[in-house]
Amino acid sequence: MIELLQEYWRPFLYSDGYHMTGLAMTMWLLSASIFIGFLVSIPLSIARVSSKFYVRLP
Numbered sequence: 001m002i003e004l005l006q007e008y009w010r011p012f013l014y015s016d017g018y019h020m021t022g023l024a025m026t027m028w029l030l031s032a033s034i035f036i037g038f039l040v041s042i043p044l045s046i047a048r049v050s051s052k053f054y055v056r057l058p
Helices: 002-007 009-013 022-048
Strands: none
Touching: 002 009, 009 022
């Protein structure tokens, strides 16, 4: 397994200009999900501590 990684490490990390590799796509999806999760969590946390009853309920 280590020999395969040593031989083919570049295709795992870099794209050919047209397609993204698996690792690069995983990092993009991870970044997007963290960003979207942060954007959703802020309004939900503010609504959770709201004094209005109908906003506080899920």
